[in-house]
Amino acid sequence: MTPADLSRTVLRAVRRAVDEGALRAPVPARVRVERTRPGGSGDYACAVALQLAGPAAMPALEVAAVLRERVAAEPGVGRVEITGPGFLSFTLDAPAAGDRAVLDAVRDQGLAYGHGDALREEILQFHHAREVRAAVTAHAVRRLVVAQGARVRVSCAEASDPDWARLGVTVDAHGTPPVPLTGIRPVPAGATAGELLERLGPDAARWGLLRPAGHDRAALGPDLLVQGEANPLFRVRYAHARARALTRGAVLLGFTAGHAPDGEGPFPYDGAARPLLDLIADHPGVLLAGARHRAPDRVARQLEAVAHAFFDFHDSCPPLPAGDEKPSAAHRARLALAEAAGTVLAGGLSLLGIRAPEHL
Template sequence: MTPVELSRTVLSAVRRAVDDGELSVTVPERAVVTEPGPGGCGDFATSIALQLARPAGQPPLRVAEILRPRLAGTAGIRDVVVTGPGFLNISLDAQADPVTGLVREIRRQGARYGHGDALAGQVVALRVPYEVRAEVVADAVVRIVGTQGGRATVEHGEPVNLRPVPAPEDPAPLGPDAAQWALLHPAPHDRPRITADHLVQREGNPLFRVRYAHARVRSLSRNAARLGFTAEPGPLTAAADPEPRFPLAANGTEAAPLAPPVGAGPAPLTTVDNSEPRPPLAANGTEPAPLGPSVGAKPIPPTAVNAPHHNAPHPTPNGPTTPHHPHHGPTPHPGPDPTPLVRALLTPLADHPRILTAAATHRAPDRVARHLVTVADAVLPLLPFVLPVGEEKPSAAHRARLALAEAAGTVLAGGLSLLGIDAPEHL
């Protein structure tokens, strides 16, 4: 069950309570579902009871108790607990994994993920002044309205109904992509900045982070193919998918892996895509530090590029060096748990359909631009956990993490396309 499906389930519970006469309220258009806060439990939480308490004329706890059994009896929900002033904490069945369901949904819909019928059959007439920012915003609104089943037309002249604050100067020198971003990223009432900051390939540039994140995801997909695996939604932790080791030989030692086919050339020393996007050289000719993880994220492990060779000699207490045999010791630790990073990415991915609907309804492409920054900032810290490290073999966890990263890449590419900006394969 995805967060979007769970939100619909919550609204269905409210509707049933109204039909049964236990609540006298207007069913809201949406129910916000997030990960539990401090003091919460389960997989997701919703504050719908607090939202409905005043119009229902009942305490939030009473509203929550009315909704709890209706939610608990829904397929895919294992338990519902009321905490605090009236928060509903929802635990899903194991087979109703929200991450797997959401990733599969994004993979199924592809570039159409988030498209809906909120404006089906409607014609949105846009009347804009003869000004470059108004023209660019209107052009983006036409595309975004189309994602919700509507059709938008653009006309000039009074009365104007779409008049963003004009650009202070011609944005053309920034180039097509940076100019589009400079005009679309700010809210309509904010004056856009037409500066070279939009061209700087550094972490402080939101456009760079969005395009860099997409290019990194595409690079991971290429490197995974070279390692012999592809994306497949499923469990994201290595502990959930222990990979079998090579079978033991008759003498109890581990058998060697299968040799390559006769006539095959030697295996490459690395399987790293040389087109991995890297920040450009600074003015002094040195390479700047790569983008770091988000504040509070766990340390990033070495990637398959710079991981130390596990069979390299290492010093012993007596002085001489001895080779290290990785398979003669205990099973390697599965590594840091990426679950917090997964949760941080799950919310903006699940929120993408709502963002598109709101942007189309309010004629606000800036909402899409800011949402893309949120998705990029959430996926970048997860990317170092996607590929195997060192001599680690590709597992179902790696395939699932790659599928989640590719889902984020799909959202980034689709959003950039709606804004009229290129989503690069290499950067």
């Protein structure tokens, strides 16, 4: 069970409690589930009972008790505890089974892993200035919110710069909108699209414009083109290319990705593999947060974290056998995790409008 699955499970429990008359409160649009902090209980925690206590006119501990019995009966949930003033803490069944569910979701959904319909009720219209960073940011935000089910229209105050198209930017309308709209107003980069394209190319230019938060200065220097670990864009794309190379190498050795068999315990999804798998499991939540907050920089930082964890995992738990070593179940499981990381990196880059080459 992924964090997104658990969030939906808790939301269904709230809806069921309201339908059955056990709670009299409006059903929230979503329920936030977070990883338990160090020293806490369980795998995940949720404050929905405290959120509903006021509208339900019930103590938070009673609301938590109502939800606890309904969530505890759900498949994949091992234990539900009530802590503090009414927090719900969840321990998931069989970590290995949950890990497999995450990898299965990535394999089945491919580049659309993390997309959803949380914003399906929203019809949005963004308006931005005739400035390259504003245009690229609006385009990336459009992709993020559309991936969560929203419908979007983007307008620009003046006629588009013809060079924006080479950066992948599209604008639906021009001119001052007749009514106030939700605006995207990042700090101007102080450069034109044509100049950035000539100096950096489309991928590095988009990364340089999108990676910083909107209120921060966009660093658009030659470091974006450096083929080395110090360049986050190169590191992200190299991690993706390396993951794809592992798949090709495995084919040459006669094996494919697969799950660790039952009875092997938590290995190989512990140790260096755990941070990478946790980041992959959290990816849908990061995409949704990026869409809600109109913040593509959150996606870029997530991709950097995935790439860093991928290389740590790759160095500690090689997915391919060395020398005369025969491919084992552990190699197949490691390859499954590496392939999932590559898919997450490619999907995230795609949402930012940046290519993910298979060879670097």
